[in-house]
Amino acid sequence: MPRKQLLLLEDDPAMAQLLRWHFEREEFDVTQTPSGEEGLMLAAEESPDIVLLDWMLEELSGIEVCRRLRRNADTANLPIIMLTARGEEADRVRGLETGADDYVTKPFSPLELIARVNAVLRRVRPALAGATLRYADLELDTANHKVRRAGGSIVMGPTEFKILRHFLEHPGRVFSRERLLDAVWGSDAEIEIRTVDVHIRRLRQALNSRGGKELIRTVRAAGYALDAED
Amino acid sequence: MPRKQLLLLEDDPAMAQLLRWHFEREEFDVTQTPSGEEGLMLAAEESPDIVLLDWMLEELSGIEVCRRLRRNADTANLPIIMLTARGEEADRVRGLETGADDYVTKPFSPLELIARVNAVLRRVRPALAGATLRYADLELDTANHKVRRAGGSIVMGPTEFKILRHFLEHPGRVFSRERLLDAVWGSDAEIEIRTVDVHIRRLRQALNSRGGKELIRTVRAAGYALDAED
DNA sequence: GGTTATGGTGACAATCCTGTGACGAAACCT
DNA sequence: AGGTTTCGTCACAGGATTGTCACCATAACC
Numbered sequence: 126m127p128r129k130q131l132l133l134l135e136d137d138p139a140m141a142q143l144l145r146w147h148f149e150r151e152e153f154d155v156t157q158t159p160s161g162e163e164g165l166m167l168a169a170e171e172s173p174d175i176v177l178l179d180w181m182l183e184e185l186s187g188i189e190v191c192r193r194l195r196r197n198a199d200t201a202n203l204p205i206i207m208l209t210a211r212g213e214e215a216d217r218v219r220g221l222e223t224g225a226d227d228y229v230t231k232p233f234s235p236l237e238l239i240a241r242v243n244a245v246l247r248r249v250r251p252a253l254a255g256a257t258l259r260y261a262d263l264e265l266d267t268a269n270h271k272v273r274r275a276g277g278s279i280v281m282g283p284t285e286f287k288i289l290r291h292f293l294e295h296p297g298r299v300f301s302r303e304r305l306l307d308a309v310w311g312s313d314a315e316i317e318i319r320t321v322d323v324h325i326r327r328l329r330q331a332l333n334s335r336g337g338k339e340l341i342r343t344v345r346a347a348g349y350a351l352d353a354e355d
Numbered sequence: 356m357p358r359k360q361l362l363l364l365e366d367d368p369a370m371a372q373l374l375r376w377h378f379e380r381e382e383f384d385v386t387q388t389p390s391g392e393e394g395l396m397l398a399a400e401e402s403p404d405i406v407l408l409d410w411m412l413e414e415l416s417g418i419e420v421c422r423r424l425r426r427n428a429d430t431a432n433l434p435i436i437m438l439t440a441r442g443e444e445a446d447r448v449r450g451l452e453t454g455a456d457d458y459v460t461k462p463f464s465p466l467e468l469i470a471r472v473n474a475v476l477r478r479v480r481p482a483l484a485g486a487t488l489r490y491a492d493l494e495l496d497t498a499n500h501k502v503r504r505a506g507g508s509i510v511m512g513p514t515e516f517k518i519l520r521h522f523l524e525h526p527g528r529v530f531s532r533e534r535l536l537d538a539v540w541g542s543d544a545e546i547e548i549r550t551v552d553v554h555i556r557r558l559r560q561a562l563n564s565r566g567g568k569e570l571i572r573t574v575r576a577a578g579y580a581l582d583a584e585d
Numbered sequence: 586g587g588t589t590a591t592g593g594t595g596a597c598a599a600t601c602c603t604g605t606g607a608c609g610a611a612a613c614c615t
Numbered sequence: 616a617g618g619t620t621t622c623g624t625c626a627c628a629g630g631a632t633t634g635t636c637a638c639c640a641t642a643a644c645c
Contacts, residue, residue, distance in 0.1 A: 143454055150432070236457040236475060282621055299500045312470035319603090320623050326604065327621095344500045345602065345631070346513040352499070354508055512632055549592090550634050556593065557632095575591065575642070 129246065132173035133157040134164040134190060135208070136183050144177070147235045148242075161185030165193055168200045175246055178225070180209040191225055204245045208233075258293035261353035263332070263340065265293050274337060281331035284309065284324050289332075292341075292351040301348035325349055359476065362403035363387040364394040364420060365438070366412050374407070374468070381469055391415030395423055398430050405476055407468075408455070410439040425454045434475045436468075488523035491583035493562070493570065495523050504567055511561035514539065514554050519562075522571075522581040531578035555579055 131148055135141040136159035145155045156171060158164050161182040168176060176194070180187045187207060194200045207225040226245045229238055258265045264273040270286060272279045281289070287309045291300070300308070302321040310316050325341060332340050342352035361378055365371040366389035375385045386401060388394055391412040398406060406424070410417045417437060424430040437455040456475050459468055488495045494503040495516075502509040502519065511519070517539045521530070530538070532551040540546050555571060562570050572582035 146454065147456075234457045235455075236471075284622075298498045307470065307473070312474065317624060319625085322603065323605085323623075343603070347500050350499060514633075547635060549636090552592065553594085553634075573592070 129153050129175070130171065130173040131155050131242075132164065132167055132171065132176045134161065134177065134182055134187065135159065135179040136181060137179070140179075144235075144238075147239065151239055159183050161187075161190045164190055165197075165200075168194055168203060169197065172199070173203070175204040175206065175242060177242070178205055178207050180207060206238075206242060206245060258290070260293055260296050260351055261340065262337065263293070265290060272331075274332065274335060277335045279331055279334060281328060285328040285331055288324060288328055292349075296351055299344045299348050299350040304348065321349075359383050359405070360401065360403040361385050361472075362394065362397055362401065362406045364391065364407065364412055364417065365389065365409040367409070370409075377469065378472075389413050391417070391420045394420055395427075395430075398424055398433060399427065402429070403433070405434040405436065405472060407472070408435055408437050410437065421455055436471060436475060438468075488520070490523055490526050490581055491570065492567065493523070495520060502561075504562065504565060507565045509561055509564060511558065515558040515561055518554060518558055522579075526581055529574045529578050529580040534578065551579075 129152065131153040133141060133144060133148075133155055135144065135157060138159075141157050141159070145157060148155050156167055156173065158167060159182065161184045164176075164178075164182070165185075167173075178187045178191055182190060185193075187209075191205055191207065194203055194205065205225045206227045206229060208229055227241050229241055258267065262275045265286075266272070267290065272281065272286065272289065288305060291305065291308045292298075302318050305321050306312075306314060306316055306318065329339070329341055338353065340351055340353060342350050344350060359382065361383040363371060363374055363378075363385055365374065365387060368389075371387050371389070375387060378385050386397055386403065388397060389412065391414045394406075394408075394412070395415075397403075408417045408421055412420065415423075417439075421435055421437065424433055424435065435455045436457045436459060439458065439460050457471050459471055488497065492505045496502075497520065500516065502511065502516070518535060521535065521538045522528075532548050535551050536542075536544060536546055536548065559569070559571055568583065570581060570583060572580050574580060
């Protein structure tokens with residue numbers, strides 16, 4: 126996975142440092158400035174993968190920066206997330222209207238912000254998240270929701286697709302049923318743990334429907350993993 | 356899976372006990388104190404995997420503890436989740452600014468808290484879920500639950516895997532059967548001591564299944580150790 | 586050498602874990 | 616509404632894993 130470039134336009138030094146700290150822990154390279162003008166320059170020159178834009182900035186308002194970024198061809202498609210101190214509806218609408226991809230209101234938890242950033246990246250820059258994930262003779266096209274194996278198309282239900290996708294995002298890694306529940310159904314879903322088994326079986330059936338080696342390995346007392354060896 | 360160490364700073368005894376109960380069911384080792392000062396000490400000495408920090412503490416406020424943890428190099432990267440009694444806007448901002456990784460506002464469901472803890476751990480400490488341990492020509496991939504020797508894949512039961520992992524985490528060290536029982540089966544398991552012998556034998560069989568030197572040395576009247584010499 | 590302590594081994598029954606087919610409910614499309 | 620797909624759950628069977636034991640082998644000690 127490549128390191129992701131993040132441009133942070135924030136004028137509160139404490140907040141800037143805090144966010145830098147969190148994102149650097151997340152494998153981001155962070156460039157930061159409190160100045161709107163400088164931010165526009167950096168966005169054009171360094172072509173970051175995503176911009177975090179505070180509502181209040183020196184010189185220019187965040188909203189104005191956003192508007193100008195969108196107007197410039199080089200930066201028009203840059204994913205932008207706006208940070209604002211108050212979740213006022215009016216502001217929110219105006220923020221989205223100017224073309225931000227998402228909108229996070231302070232106070233937010235770092236976890237939440239990071240999740241939103243990653244979500245936007247995945248949506249807007251699938252290349253960064255892997256438009257087509259591959260493993261062995263398997264191919265998963267995230268954009269078109271298609272799975273191919275050795276060329277032939279494979280059909281499966283949505284849940285199986287999500288599971289497979291999760292496996293492909295962490296190839297080879299073993300996931301416990303609990304963890305799969307978290308990742309695929311969501312951490313607050315109240316689902317019987319053994320349900321995972323059944324979907325794994327359906328996924329296996331789908332994957333093997335046109336022959337080929339077993340791709341999902343059972344790790345007894347631990348979980349399941351994608352695995353082409355042996 | 357390794358047991359995770361959790362440091363709980365909480366001054367309400369009832370809440371502390373409740374959380375302890377929940378987390379111990381989730382394979383956490385819980386250390387708890389109502390004192391902020393003592394918490395700082397424990398964080399530095401026991402290097403827990405994550406800290407749960409109540410807003411109100413004896414002596415120091417939770418927020419001050421958080422700030423100090425971040426200032427100390429040894430604890431600067433510790434995942435911290437703050438527990439707060441009311442989701443007051445002001446408090447939440449202040450907490451965020453001091454660098455907690457996530458926030459949970461009371462009242463919360465224990466399940467939610469556990470999910471958040473696991474989410475933070477996964478993000479901040481992937482090492483907890485995956486690393487490759489090596490010794491001589493042996494390779495144990497904790498994330499993939501796979502063991503290789505001289506390239507070839509080796510299969511073994513879960514118990515043997517745990518024993519081997521324990522050895523690899525302390526290479527060369529001699530472990531008595533009692534100690535292995537503690538580490539692998541848990542300190543409260545009522546298991547015949549000689550059972551360790553049998554599993555050591557099974558582990559040896561697995562490791563030698565594709566040839567190679569004996570890797571487990573018997574230390575008479577003391578225990579077993581991983582050892583590539585001779 | 587004989588005796589005692591300690592470790593190795595094979596067998597076995599109990600238990601745990603996973604695979605699987607079936608089924609009703611829910612969601613989804615026309 | 617009707618028909619189809621997908622979902623979540625269950626119960627059961629088969630197989631893998633486990634813990635224990637009895638017995639044999641080896642090492643230490645006098």
